[in-house]
Amino acid sequence: APTTDALEDDLIARNVLPAAAYDIPLCLQDRRLNPDGTLFFDHFDHNGTLGNIWVVNGNAQPFLKVQRRKYRFRILNGCNARFLEVKLSTGQPFTRLGKDSWLYPQAIEQSTMLLSSGQRADVVVDFTDAPNEVFLQNILAQTDGRKPQGSIDNPVHLDVPVPFLKFIVEGERQPDSATVTVGTALRPHHPISPSEAKVTRVFEFHRRNGAWQINQQFYNPHLANATPTLGSVERWICRNGSGGWWHPIHMHLESHQIISYNGRQPALHDRFKSDLHILDGNSEVQLLMRFRTFKGPYVFHCHNVEHEDMRMMFTFDPRITPTTSPQPIQASYP
Numbered sequence: 001a002p003t004t005d006a007l008e009d010d011l012i013a014r015n016v017l018p019a020a021a022y023d024i025p026l027c028l029q030d031r032r033l034n035p036d037g038t039l040f041f042d043h044f045d046h047n048g049t050l051g052n053i054w055v056v057n058g059n060a061q062p063f064l065k066v067q068r069r070k071y072r073f074r075i076l077n078g079c080n081a082r083f084l085e086v087k088l089s090t091g092q093p094f095t096r097l098g099k100d101s102w103l104y105p106q107a108i109e110q111s112t113m114l115l116s117s118g119q120r121a122d123v124v125v126d127f128t129d130a131p132n133e134v135f136l137q138n139i140l141a142q143t144d145g146r147k148p149q150g151s152i153d154n155p156v157h158l159d160v161p162v163p164f165l166k167f168i169v170e171g172e173r174q175p176d177s178a179t180v181t182v183g184t185a186l187r188p189h190h191p192i193s194p195s196e197a198k199v200t201r202v203f204e205f206h207r208r209n210g211a212w213q214i215n216q217q218f219y220n221p222h223l224a225n226a227t228p229t230l231g232s233v234e235r236w237i238c239r240n241g242s243g244g245w246w247h248p249i250h251m252h253l254e255s256h257q258i259i260s261y262n263g264r265q266p267a268l269h270d271r272f273k274s275d276l277h278i279l280d281g282n283s284e285v286q287l288l289m290r291f292r293t294f295k296g297p298y299v300f301h302c303h304n305v306e307h308e309d310m311r312m313m314f315t316f317d318p319r320i321t322p323t324t325s326p327q328p329i330q331a332s333y334p
């Protein structure tokens with residue numbers, strides 16, 4: 001069962017959010033098979049492997065029988081390298097509850113959702129007035145591991161969407177459906193003030209010798225590239241130095257709060273807590289991160305799995321006392 005706390009338990013107990021029976025994780029993946037049925041993987045494709053078989057929770061051509069009520073879906077892009085833009089075949093928008101591991105302050109509406117490898121969308125879909133068949137689709141065109149076709153502001157959509165999952169909608173309207181709608185209050189958000197950040201670090205993500213680097217360095221498991229002080233806030237500036245590849249950047253340990261994307265306010269769905277943000281071509285994301293809890297070491301990395309494997313990863317290692325960076329990683333765990 002998903003992890004909850006008192007606040008979320010209360011939302012479920014008051015039937016604001018759907019109960020556990022109507023709360024379903026959906027891991028979306030593209031996979032490719034060898035002629036003998038084993039999983040295909042190209043060890044020499046460092047852009048990232050794409051698949052041509054669409055699976056949800058490991059099943060190809062899946063269906064899910066649902067009642068005429070609201071369901072909560074925890075959608076994960078589990079692909080190695082493929083970006084997904086998910087959409088319902090009816091055009092009905094999603095009521096989005098949160099991003100990655102965190103609820104939003106209030107539910108928002110999104111007609112489609114762009115998700116990189118590793119990103120999660122916590123959504124509610126209302127099947128109360130749905131037709132008997134609804135598909136969860138991917139509409140984004142992508143032909144190699146580098147990036148989707150088009151740009152983030154002007155994506156290329158598939159002529160024929162990929163039907164990832166078929167919902168078979170059955171029965172009469174259920175009277176006890178959850179009450180959440182767009183605007184429903186969820187978890188209060190406490191923004192970190194940019195003035196709290198005393199340290200700024202810049203990380204540039206780029207390609208070198210057919211592999212992947214951050215600040216001209218490959219991943220080194222012995223090196224703490226950044227050593228924030230426990231309890232402090234830092235401003236991290238993440239830049240994609242190229243237009244040819246997109247990098248979804250995943251930070252372990254803590255949430256971060258995106259304060260700007262290419263100098264602008266981020267889109268509503270990116271304004272709260274994240275642990276994974278998309279660096280599309282030549283983009284810059286500024287974020288704030290408060291190191292509240294544990295000493296390190298932890299990592300951050302590109303979540304395109306082949307980029308990560310080919311060393312686009314850094315270690316951050318929160319310390320109790322202020323420490324210059326880089327440092328050897330600390331020897332003992334807390």
Ligand SMILES: [Cu+2]
Binds near residue numbers: 245246248302308
């Ligand atoms: Cu990458």
